[in-house]
Amino acid sequence: MDPFEARDAYVFDYRMHEGSAMKVSHHFAGHTGMPVAIQTWVIEPGGFEGFHRHEGQAALQEFYQVLEGQATMRVGEREYELGPGDSILADAGVDHDLRNTGTDALRVLVVWGPPGDADFSAFGSHQLAQRARAGGVA
Known part of the structure; x- marks a missing residue:
């Protein structure tokens, strides 16, 4: 499989959870070698x-x-009110819904998969992120 995928190269129309029709790109069709799906959604105003x-x-x-x-x-x-760069988590079993409240198309990166933990503690970026969240100097 080619390791490059251009923006919207394989976009399709989809309606999920009885919501509005949206454009979805399911990146690499789920063949990333990771136990998650990585998608971009475009939702109209x-x-x-x-x-x-x-x-x-x-x-x-x-x-x-x-x-x-x-x-x-x-x-x-x-x-929650969200704008470019804002992130949010929806835990398993928790009701949730995303709505486009703007006047332009909403483009969202969505990553989903089964609940679980991974140990990233050996990576410097993870260590700095933990320190930043604890109020320490990164």
Whole structure:
């Protein structure tokens, strides 16, 4: 498989969780060698993912990062306003929904897979990230 994929090279229309139609790129069609799916979604103004949760045998953790546009995301009982560069996690079993609240298309990077942990403690970038989160100097 070619290790390069151009933006929107394999985009398709999709509607998930009874939400609005959106454009989806499922990067490398899931053949990354990692236990996650990596997707880019493009949701038009007023569009939404659809309120849902992933639990039981289909339990998934989901990471969202806004690349372009403005959004509101409900996770559990809380609602968050998101803009370019903002990230949010939806834990397995927690209700969530993403909505485009801007006037332009919303482009979001979404990474999802089964819940679990990985040990990245040997990597310097991980160590610095932990220090930054603890309020220490990075």
